[in-house]
Amino acid sequence: MSIAKRVQQWATFARTWHIYDCTWQNPFESAALVKTHLMGLHKPIYHPMNDCGDHVVLINTKEIALPGDEWIKRVYFHHTGYPGGASWTLAWQLHEKDPTMVMKKAVYNSMHGNLQRRHTMQRLHLFSGDSVPDEILQNVTNQIRTPRTVPQRLDHIDKETLENFPTIMDYPKDYILR
């Protein structure tokens, strides 16, 4: 193999790193998105037998938004293997214990249970907040777009923008503002 061909091979099969901001995102909707990048399904060279999955860094997993009343209705099951070792944990309890766990399980469950799944999960990096180690962040070359827009909170808008915001109508002169 010539030098040019070898470099071409490296370029085609290069693992890229993606970052995904979980703020206000549905974990199950996001999991389908993250899964495609983890397994390399978004690449034209994808084949189940070639190892072309990418790394995905998930940040702000503690800010996820479960749909409806799933925080109190969704139950995670675990069994220690011993008699009486079954335990059922509500989603909000699990999230309190480990804020990355709901997201991790969502991605894990979105994939088929085969021998490759554990290895694919090794390429997923979860962070509860937005602080990511520098050696991980410097690999990242792409950000995955979220399926939902993140609304801006009123107390996060700076004062100047608020004051200059257009008023739809003026109050009457005798209107008493409380």
Place this chain on the structure above:
Amino acid sequence: MSNSHLFLKSGFPRAPLQNGLGRYVCQLQRITLKFCKNNGSSKGMRDFIENHLVDFAKENPGIVVYVKPRRHRTPVLVGEYLNGDREWLSCRNSTQEEITKWVDLLRTQNGSSSSLRLRKMWHTDVPSIQGPWTPFLLRSPEAHGQEYPSVEASKPLDAPQTATEKLIELFRQQKQLGDEDVLSQKRAE
């Protein structure tokens, strides 16, 4: 694919050592014709041996031809190839013309065709003029040197315009017109 194909070799069709470019080496090394001297199922094989076999051997001096009579058994063609392959063909009740065609197939192929599973039904030595795909193909130039995570790169591309954004846009348009009097007129109303 069933379990009987577990050890079947797989690959792409190829010419060994660029056979046919400049020189041609016949890949069939040895052909064995087994037949019965009086059984009816060997009729075609006997006819082939009587009429064509000597010519075949003369035309192909590189191929060793064995003829093996055996009593009350099915006629069989066995080809042995330069790459070690061995192809076995039953010629039971075949006519002379059919056997001529089978022998010609054995003579012209590279190895046993039935012992190779084709991985793909197509093959090309020049896959793409543009070159193979890379993850950096068709990336927007803005993505180069961008800091991640960024709020802009996270936003969905197909998000509809919100009422607030629409309001701000209307307000800007009014401001650009610079018609203070329009506003004052409205206030007067």
